[in-house]
Amino acid sequence: MSESVSVRCPACRREHLYEAPAYPCQCGAPVAPALDPDGAATAVVHRAWDDEWIGVRCAACGRRSEWPRPEVGCPCGTLLRVPVARADTGSARQKAPAARRVFQPVTIRTARDAVTAAAVYLRWLGYRDIRRADQRPPTGIGIAAHGLLAQVDPTVRPASLRDVECLWLTAMTESAACVYFSLSGYAPEARTRADTLGVPLFVLDLTGTPQPVNSLADELDATGAR
Known part of the structure; x- marks a missing residue:
């Protein structure tokens, strides 16, 4: 699981305590990106599909998959992109295993x-x-x-x-x-x-x-x- 980090809004300078949500790997283990406590959050101004996803490796089985990039909304109206550790960034496209495991859904709120x-x-x-x-x-x-x-x-x-x-x-x-x-x-x-x-x-x-x-x-x- 990812540890909580302090995220400062570059627009209003408010600080937020953020913990990245965990998503289920195909093996069933929870996977969350490692956050960078020393990195600076950036404001999301324009959306690009490739920027919405990051590659994260499962510690249990080693499989590398794509998950939504961590973001948090500030009360001032700014959407912040939370920095992640360098090892968890980049593309994660790979060949799927031959047998499908039990499907692990993602709860829908938005x-x-x-x-x-x-x-x-x-x-x-x-x-x-x-x-x-x-x-x-x-x-x-x-x-x-x-x-x-x-x-x-x-x-x-x-x-x-x-x-x-x-x-x-x-x-x-x-x-x-x-x-x-x-x-x-x-x-x-x-x-x-x-x-x-x-x-x-x-x-x-x-x-x-x-x-x-x-x-x-x-x-x-x-x-x-x-």
């Missing part, structure tokens, strides 16, 4: 958590090089992996027929498969259309566990990436 939960699940399925999608979807957030385009919809309304069709069309232009994750479920016509187009549908519960909605999703959950 829209960002929903994206993280979907990315963790896709990585568990065996998809590699997960990143932000090149094209932004009409609703929600697009993420991509090798040969796959996924849409994560963290809104409070059910995904519509148009949402599913737009995802499918975008995936077709990229010669990729596609999958949809929604926090609020799907309109009946969206479910019917997804079955016709071959789009697996999942609902993300608040524990961060994707629940298959159609048979295509059941098959993907059972077989993983091919």
